[in-house]
Amino acid sequence: MSKKYEIRLSGSGGQGLILAGKVLAEAAVIYDGKNATQSQSYGPEARGGASRSEVIISDEEIIFPKAQNIDLLVALTQESCNVYSKDLKDDGILLVDSKLVGQVPEGKYRVYKVPIIDIALKETGKTLTANIVALGLVTELSGIVTRKAVESAILSRVPKGTEEINRKAFLAGIKKAEEITKNSIK
Amino acid sequence: MKELVISGNEAIAYGAIRAGCCFFAGYPITPSSEVAEELSLKLPEVGGRFIQMEDEIASLAAVIGASITGKKAMTATSGPGFSLMQEHIGFAAMGEIPCVIVNVQRGGPSTGLPTHPSQGDVMQARWGTHGDHEIIALSPSSSQECYTLIIEAFNLSEEYRTPVIFLTDEVIAHLREKLVLPDSKSINVVTRKKPDVPPENYKPFDTSFGKVPPLADFGSGYKFHITGLTHDETGFPTDDSKKTAVLLKRLQDKIIDNRDKIVRTDNFMLDDAELTIIAYGAVARAAKEAVLAARERGIKLGLFRLITIWPFADKEIAEISKRMKAIIIAEMNMGQLRTTVESAVKGRCNVLTVGRADGEIVTPSNILEKVKEVGIVH
Numbered sequence: 001m002s003k004k005y006e007i008r009l010s011g012s013g014g015q016g017l018i019l020a021g022k023v024l025a026e027a028a029v030i031y032d033g034k035n036a037t038q039s040q041s042y043g044p045e046a047r048g049g050a051s052r053s054e055v056i057i058s059d060e061e062i063i064f065p066k067a068q069n070i071d072l073l074v075a076l077t078q079e080s081c082n083v084y085s086k087d088l089k090d091d092g093i094l095l096v097d098s099k100l101v102g103q104v105p106e107g108k109y110r111v112y113k114v115p116i117i118d119i120a121l122k123e124t125g126k127t128l129t130a131n132i133v134a135l136g137l138v139t140e141l142s143g144i145v146t147r148k149a150v151e152s153a154i155l156s157r158v159p160k161g162t163e164e165i166n167r168k169a170f171l172a173g174i175k176k177a178e179e180i181t182k183n184s185i186k
Numbered sequence: 187m188k189e190l191v192i193s194g195n196e197a198i199a200y201g202a203i204r205a206g207c208c209f210f211a212g213y214p215i216t217p218s219s220e221v222a223e224e225l226s227l228k229l230p231e232v233g234g235r236f237i238q239m240e241d242e243i244a245s246l247a248a249v250i251g252a253s254i255t256g257k258k259a260m261t262a263t264s265g266p267g268f269s270l271m272q273e274h275i276g277f278a279a280m281g282e283i284p285c286v287i288v289n290v291q292r293g294g295p296s297t298g299l300p301t302h303p304s305q306g307d308v309m310q311a312r313w314g315t316h317g318d319h320e321i322i323a324l325s326p327s328s329s330q331e332c333y334t335l336i337i338e339a340f341n342l343s344e345e346y347r348t349p350v351i352f353l354t355d356e357v358i359a360h361l362r363e364k365l366v367l368p369d370s371k372s373i374n375v376v377t378r379k380k381p382d383v384p385p386e387n388y389k390p391f392d393t394s395f396g397k398v399p400p401l402a403d404f405g406s407g408y409k410f411h412i413t414g415l416t417h418d419e420t421g422f423p424t425d426d427s428k429k430t431a432v433l434l435k436r437l438q439d440k441i442i443d444n445r446d447k448i449v450r451t452d453n454f455m456l457d458d459a460e461l462t463i464i465a466y467g468a469v470a471r472a473a474k475e476a477v478l479a480a481r482e483r484g485i486k487l488g489l490f491r492l493i494t495i496w497p498f499a500d501k502e503i504a505e506i507s508k509r510m511k512a513i514i515i516a517e518m519n520m521g522q523l524r525t526t527v528e529s530a531v532k533g534r535c536n537v538l539t540v541g542r543a544d545g546e547i548v549t550p551s552n553i554l555e556k557v558k559e560v561g562i563v564h
Binding site for chain 1: 189241295300302357360362363364468471472474475490547548550551
């Protein structure tokens with residue numbers, strides 16, 4: 001795998017997507033020994049507004065650090081889905097929250113609709129772990145980082161005392177990804 | 187060898203501490219705040235001091251005060267705060283007080299685009315404060331370079347008794363990527379020359395030791411005067427035209443005479459190039475990717491990267507322009523460096539600009555479109 005893999009995590013400010021991007025980049029560099037960059041674009045608001053976090057992972061040096069040709073797009077709001085799906089590759093993956101994104105723009109990419117926020121609430125009792133559920137899904141769907149690396153990166157980043165619920169959220173994301181990819185083969 | 191995944195702003199804070207910085211005064215502003223945030227945690231651990239001031243004018247005043255006591259000191263801000271700091275940048279230049287001012291450029295003018303990148307302050311860095319003066323401004327392109335180059339910024343400010351501007355941008359500031367902490371043997375740390383005469387014989391602007399006079403520490407028994415007014419070697423004001431001319435000339439010469447030692451540049455695939463991009467900061471990475479893409483199509487494109495914006499790499503660009511069909515400047519502004527490049531090129535080749543001032547980075551495709559316009563296709 002010498003090609004670079006581009007992931008964009010998009011949604012609304014406050015959904016924890018920038019943190020998810022940081023975790024992914026740390027997993028790739030520190031635990032998987034690859035190169036990664038994480039960048040972000042956000043408005044002046046502390047909450048709300050369109051927000052995106054981009055992670056590029058490669059075995060080689062990453063020169064231009066902004067995503068241009070996206071392999072995997074996560075959209076947790078309708079607005080972010082509308083704005084960002086145009087940069088998705090034809091053979092890319094679009095992962096949306098099925099409750100929050102009603103209309104999926106047409107394209108050749110694979111689409112997975114998953115109730116990410118509902119899963120977070122059901123598994124951990126907290127919607128704010130949705131970013132970690134999304135990380136579980138991204139890990140499995142992309143195959144670009146190892147489960148072990150992402151789990152280690154999550155545990156080293158999250159506040160003390162929240163390790164268990166975050167681990168649960170991550171595993172719930174992985175399990176869901178296994179389910180949906182099995183179904184899509186049929 | 188320790189590896190971190192770290193933003194440019196955090197790398198600046200780490201590098202500053204490595205350079206011996208032990209004082210930070212500032213006022214938080216996006217997109218620079220992480221420098222202050224990190225230093226507020228790290229400085230107390232190394233016995234340093236962090237202070238949040240009431241505004242940016244006071245911030246640089248506090249930094250200058252700390253520096254006169256012999257401590258390496260810095261501040262960090264963005265466009266609006268940089269505007270406020272201009273008065274004291276001039277004071278530091280006139281009083282020859284070493285200090286480092288980090289400006290993480292965001293969209294302007296005024297409060298502009300707080301969360302979006304820009305390189306719109308390159309000319310302000312050069313001439314923002316009034317009066318004839320030289321300035322050193324450096325621009326990093328990665329987290330790794332934020333770390334190593336901020337050390338250089340401190341070294342240059344100490345060596346030449348001058349304010350140094352660290353001119354980065356929101357992209358590099360917030361980009362998280364790998365930083366390999368260099369081992370201490372590979373890092374050179376410079377500290378200002380101190381006087382070896384007793385206090386009663388000390389003059390703070392005594393040029394008998396060279397164009398950069400030794401600087402004593404306030405509070406160490408050396409009593410001396412520093413003023414923004416034109417002064418003689420004792421530091422006391424004078425309006426004698428001969429002494430004024432000598433002072434202004436020396437302030438210029440101490441930088442210009444050492445220009446070859448100060449100017450830092452980098453290049454990529456330039457040897458056989460027919461067309462060169464000049465870029466700095468985050469845009470240099472778009473340019474490097476454009477070079478690789480152009481080469482795949484058989485276009486001989488090269489990159490000349492400015493690491494020092496000021497003093498300007500005019501000699502180097504003059505040399506390159508002799509063998510180029512055109513030079514394209516790529517920057518996140520509406521072409522601020524163009525006339526400076528043109529005066530180095532002196533009509534030897536075409537000079538074009540790819541500029542963006544819309545809060546977005548210049549992309550590799552923006553550059554390639556310009557390359558197509560120039561029309562060198564094999």
